[in-house]
Amino acid sequence: MSRPQSRSRAASGERDVPFTTLSGQPVKALYDASDLPAPREEQPSVGRPGEYPFTRGVYPSMYRGRLWTMRQFAGFGTPEETNERFRYLIDHGQTGLSTAFDMPSLMGHDSDHPRSLGEVGREGVAVDTVEDMETLFDGIDLGDVTVSMTINAPAPIMLAYYVVAAEEKGIPATALGGTIQADILKEYIAQKEWCFPIDPAMRFLGDMIEWCSQQMPRWHPVSISGYHIREAGATAAQELAFTLKDGLTYVEQAVERGLDVDDFAPRLSFFFNAQIDFFEEIAKYRAARRIWARELKETFGAKNPKSWLMRFHTQTAGVSLTAQQPLNNIIRTTIEALAGVLGGTQSLHTNSYDEALALPTEEAVRIALRTQQIIAHESGVTNTIDPLGGSYFVEALTDEMERQAYAYFDKIDELGGMVDAVKTSYPQREIADAAYELQTAIDEGQRIVVGVNAFTEGDDEQTPILHIDPALERKQIDRLNAVRARRDGEAVEAALLRVRETAAQEGANLMPALLEAARVRASEGELVESLQTVWGAYTETPIF
Amino acid sequence: MSTTTTGAKVRVVVAKPGLDGHDRGAKIIARALRDAGMEVIYTGLHQTPEQIVETVIQEDADAVGLSILSGAHMTLVPRVVELLREQGVDDVLVTVGGTIPADDIPQLKRLGVSEVFTPGAPTDAIVEFIRGGARA
Numbered sequence: 001m002s003r004p005q006s007r008s009r010a011a012s013g014e015r016d017v018p019f020t021t022l023s024g025q026p027v028k029a030l031y032d033a034s035d036l037p038a039p040r041e042e043q044p045s046v047g048r049p050g051e052y053p054f055t056r057g058v059y060p061s062m063y064r065g066r067l068w069t070m071r072q073f074a075g076f077g078t079p080e081e082t083n084e085r086f087r088y089l090i091d092h093g094q095t096g097l098s099t100a101f102d103m104p105s106l107m108g109h110d111s112d113h114p115r116s117l118g119e120v121g122r123e124g125v126a127v128d129t130v131e132d133m134e135t136l137f138d139g140i141d142l143g144d145v146t147v148s149m150t151i152n153a154p155a156p157i158m159l160a161y162y163v164v165a166a167e168e169k170g171i172p173a174t175a176l177g178g179t180i181q182a183d184i185l186k187e188y189i190a191q192k193e194w195c196f197p198i199d200p201a202m203r204f205l206g207d208m209i210e211w212c213s214q215q216m217p218r219w220h221p222v223s224i225s226g227y228h229i230r231e232a233g234a235t236a237a238q239e240l241a242f243t244l245k246d247g248l249t250y251v252e253q254a255v256e257r258g259l260d261v262d263d264f265a266p267r268l269s270f271f272f273n274a275q276i277d278f279f280e281e282i283a284k285y286r287a288a289r290r291i292w293a294r295e296l297k298e299t300f301g302a303k304n305p306k307s308w309l310m311r312f313h314t315q316t317a318g319v320s321l322t323a324q325q326p327l328n329n330i331i332r333t334t335i336e337a338l339a340g341v342l343g344g345t346q347s348l349h350t351n352s353y354d355e356a357l358a359l360p361t362e363e364a365v366r367i368a369l370r371t372q373q374i375i376a377h378e379s380g381v382t383n384t385i386d387p388l389g390g391s392y393f394v395e396a397l398t399d400e401m402e403r404q405a406y407a408y409f410d411k412i413d414e415l416g417g418m419v420d421a422v423k424t425s426y427p428q429r430e431i432a433d434a435a436y437e438l439q440t441a442i443d444e445g446q447r448i449v450v451g452v453n454a455f456t457e458g459d460d461e462q463t464p465i466l467h468i469d470p471a472l473e474r475k476q477i478d479r480l481n482a483v484r485a486r487r488d489g490e491a492v493e494a495a496l497l498r499v500r501e502t503a504a505q506e507g508a509n510l511m512p513a514l515l516e517a518a519r520v521r522a523s524e525g526e527l528v529e530s531l532q533t534v535w536g537a538y539t540e541t542p543i544f
Numbered sequence: 545m546s547t548t549t550t551g552a553k554v555r556v557v558v559a560k561p562g563l564d565g566h567d568r569g570a571k572i573i574a575r576a577l578r579d580a581g582m583e584v585i586y587t588g589l590h591q592t593p594e595q596i597v598e599t600v601i602q603e604d605a606d607a608v609g610l611s612i613l614s615g616a617h618m619t620l621v622p623r624v625v626e627l628l629r630e631q632g633v634d635d636v637l638v639t640v641g642g643t644i645p646a647d648d649i650p651q652l653k654r655l656g657v658s659e660v661f662t663p664g665a666p667t668d669a670i671v672e673f674i675r676g677g678a679r680a
């Protein structure tokens with residue numbers, strides 16, 4: 001992208017505001033044919049949808065063939081409460097399930113661990129054993145729906161619970177479709193829910209990817225996520241670059257383990273944020289598809305065209321929601337969701353307007369789902385594929401996003417690759433800097449946030465919020481104790497021993513030992529602590 | 545430069561109690577306080593109330609800012625306040641930031657929290673509040 005015109009604002013008659021994207025990138029007054037990429041005969045950079053390099057979309061028919069999956073993320077309280085919310089969403093037309101786990105589950109603590117106090121079921125559902133997983137999906141045909149699970153550090157344990165829960169209902173692992181997030185690098189970069197040091201955590205993930213590539217043909221064993229990187233304050237280009245580099249690192253590692261790239265790459269999926277800067281987001285998704293296709297084809301030599309496809313889930317930006325005048329958040333979410341759709345997303349979560357205050361109420365969730373349905377069925381944007389393709393501005397911005405991503409790739413390579421870059425806090429620092437810059441621009445009034453630093457009158461209504469009953473924590477601990485009381489203690493000890501032994505063994509795969517432990521009702525906390533006796537725990541160097 | 549009446553820099557502990565990993569706000573506030581001339585100790589994530597109180601005492605802090613976005617504030621904040629009291633610490637300004645529902649704020653203030661900052665609170669206002677309140 002060339003620099004914005006430098007003639008003075010007064011002379012040009014322009015408003016005295018910075019014409020930049022949310023990420024601080026300058027935007028010109030006008031784009032024209034000179035901003036388009038030079039036509040390349042042999043390898044088009046834009047091309048057609050469903051064809052390499054997939055800038056215009058991964059499928060030839062896109063939403064004319066099939067709409068995106070409307071997948072609202074949900075989870076709170078005990079598995080019973082969340083099961084009820086799942087059924088409510090299915091009844092209202094949702095087409096896939098997405099599970100939010102509570103903080104203790106994400107960190108590998110049982111509900112009765114001292115550090116879980118006050119956190120059980122607060123930000124997601126509490127899952128301690130395979131029996132909780134069974135309750136969570138009670139009455140839902142796991143062979144029929146696709147299920148997404150947002151869990152990372154202990155992901156192989158949760159997957160084992162899911163597989164065993166299905167197995168006990170007579171559904172084999174081969175029939176299960178869905179996604180587990182399991183993107184551990186972005187935990188150290190942004191989301192900060194970890195259990196183990198980085199190297200064993202990478203091996204743990206590798207074990208699961210390998211096992212899934214052999215046993216779960218319909219499963220996405222990792223959802224390479226930029227969402228949390230963006231929420232932590234990254235720019236669009238940082239979200240794009242760090243996420244893709246994480247993904248390329250997983251591919252590299254799997255290839256080093258001896259897997260054929262075409263055996264697992266088609267099952268990799270992505271998860272991006274949809275922020276409020278409409279065109280910047282659309283350009284980000286388009287650039288992401290193009291970079292992924294090129295790297296998989298040219299760097300890793302993938303032959304199967306499905307390995308080149310970047311399919312992604314999108315969630316509107318939680319960080320863009322304001323606690324002030326919360327109904328305005330419905331409008332923000334609509335703009336963001338539309339960017340995800342025009343960017344060609346495969347599934348979408350729209351945030352509820354009350355989420356800067358608490359977990360969403362049923363009514364707020366319904367409006368969020370309706371937002372997607374209005375975009376899908378009323379707005380007309382699904383009638384044609386990549387309607388913004390060829391736009392001077394969108395194509396120029398797509399190219400610029402790609403250029404910035406490669407500049408970050410080079411920098412990360414200089415640092416020895418993504419694992420080393422994360423260990424030395426490079427992406428963490430870049431994100432903290434970007435977050436601070438944006439906040440400064442808001443505090444100084446350079447960037448307007450409606451209802452927060454401008455147009456603040458009229459914020460006196462109380463929004464009804466969801467209250468989590470503190471008694472649920474006790475109820476969940478009782479559930480866990482009941483499982484502990486009726487299981488075979490010796491079988492659990494034997495299973496935990498096998499887990500420790502396998503963890504200590506280089507080159508062994510932990511999944512079979514985890515499945516066995518799940519069957520005998522070992523708890524998540526017991527499994528994580530067993531692994532920590534071998535691998536140790538992780539402590540971050542705090543930077544700000 | 546921000547100084548107390550004795551001329552020393554104001555010392556602030558910015559802490560992340562609980563298990564949530566949302567540290568964007570805490571880090572922005574830590575940096576803003578430092579840029580305003582205060583001495584900032586950022587605890588990092590996943591701190592227990594015991595760890596936080598120990599840091600406050602060891603660092604001889606004038607103020608502690610607790611950042612919580614996990615919904616566990618009604619468990620964790622009272623515990624921090626109680627531990628400070630048990631340790632005989634009564635001159636440390638306690639503030640809370642994060643997704644705190646309006647209904648919970650009066651209760652937190654009754655417990656001894658001086659101010660609660662919710663999403664959208666201007667950074668300057670937070671810095672000024674801490675500067676004004678710390679060992680004032």
